[in-house]
Amino acid sequence: MNKNERLFSLKGKGVAVSIVIGFVAVIVMVGAYTFNNYSKKLSEQLAKSEELTEQMTKEKSAAVTTDDILPLEKEKQDTKEEVKAEVEKEENKVEREITPKTEENLETAGNTSLLSFNEDSLLEWPASGAVLINYSMDKTVFFSTLEQYQYNPALIINGKVDEMIMASAAGVVVNIEELAQTGLTVTLDMGNGYAAIYGQLKDISVGIGDYVEAGGHLGSLNEPTKYFTVEGPNLYFAITKDGEPVNPLSYMES
Numbered sequence: 001m002n003k004n005e006r007l008f009s010l011k012g013k014g015v016a017v018s019i020v021i022g023f024v025a026v027i028v029m030v031g032a033y034t035f036n037n038y039s040k041k042l043s044e045q046l047a048k049s050e051e052l053t054e055q056m057t058k059e060k061s062a063a064v065t066t067d068d069i070l071p072l073e074k075e076k077q078d079t080k081e082e083v084k085a086e087v088e089k090e091e092n093k094v095e096r097e098i099t100p101k102t103e104e105n106l107e108t109a110g111n112t113s114l115l116s117f118n119e120d121s122l123l124e125w126p127a128s129g130a131v132l133i134n135y136s137m138d139k140t141v142f143f144s145t146l147e148q149y150q151y152n153p154a155l156i157i158n159g160k161v162d163e164m165i166m167a168s169a170a171g172v173v174v175n176i177e178e179l180a181q182t183g184l185t186v187t188l189d190m191g192n193g194y195a196a197i198y199g200q201l202k203d204i205s206v207g208i209g210d211y212v213e214a215g216g217h218l219g220s221l222n223e224p225t226k227y228f229t230v231e232g233p234n235l236y237f238a239i240t241k242d243g244e245p246v247n248p249l250s251y252m253e254s
Helices: 003-063 066-075 079-090 100-108
Strands: 131-133 136-143 148-152 155-158 164-166 171-179 183-191 194-202 217-221 234-241 244-246
Antiparallel strands (some): 136 148, 164 217, 171 183, 194 217, 194 234
16 A cells, blocks of 8 residues: 555544544533433422422411311310309309399289298208208318319209109299209299299299299209209209308208
8 A cells, every 4th residue: 555545544534533523422412411401300390399299288287277176176175174164153153133023023912921931930841852962151062063062052952853842931933044053943032031942943833923832832853954963853942041042951840
C-alpha cells in the first residue's frame, strides 16, 4: 500500500470514529433529556401526591372533632348522675306556698271551720307499709337510689302500687302539682299553719278546694319516681308548720 492509500484509509477510519462518537453523543443527550424530563414529572407527581395526602389528613382531622365526640359522651351519662344534679338543684325543696287562688278556695270551702289541727292532734297512718327512710333535718340520711346522703323533710313510707292513700287528718286541698322528685303531689291545709303533703300518687280523687275528712281517700299509690327506684313504691309524706318541715312521727301514736 502506497502512501496515498494509507492516508486515505486513516482518514476513512477517522471519519467513522467521528460518526460513531457523534451518534453516541446524540444518544447520551437524548437519554439525559428523557431522564431529566422523567425525573421532573416524577417529582411533580410525588409533590401532588404528598399535597393530596396532607389535605386528606387535614380534612379527616377536621371531621373528627370534639363536637362529634361530646354528644356520644353525653349519651353515656348515667341516669343516676342526672338525678343527683336535679337533687342538688331542688334539694329539700317542698312546694308549700298557698296562692291567692288557693286562699280564695279556703274562704269558700264549706268546712274550713273544721280545720283545727294543733300540736296535740294525732295523725292517722296514711299508707300500708313501714317507714323506709325516716324524717331527718338535723343530719343527713342515706338514699339508696341516689347513693348519697342528704336531709329528708318527710317520711318515705313503703306501699303497694294502686293501694288507696288516706288523709292522715282532716284538711282542705290547697295544691295539686307534678314534681320531679315526688311525682303527683297533693297538699292539704289542716289549719293553724299545719299542712300535710302526699307525694307519688296517681288517680287523684280530690280537687283544689275540696274538704277531706281524716281517713278520706286522696288517690292511689303510683310507681316510684326515678329518685326512689331502689326503695320501690312508696308514699312521700311530709308535715309542715308555717311552711317549715316537722317530724310527722311526733304527731303519731307510738
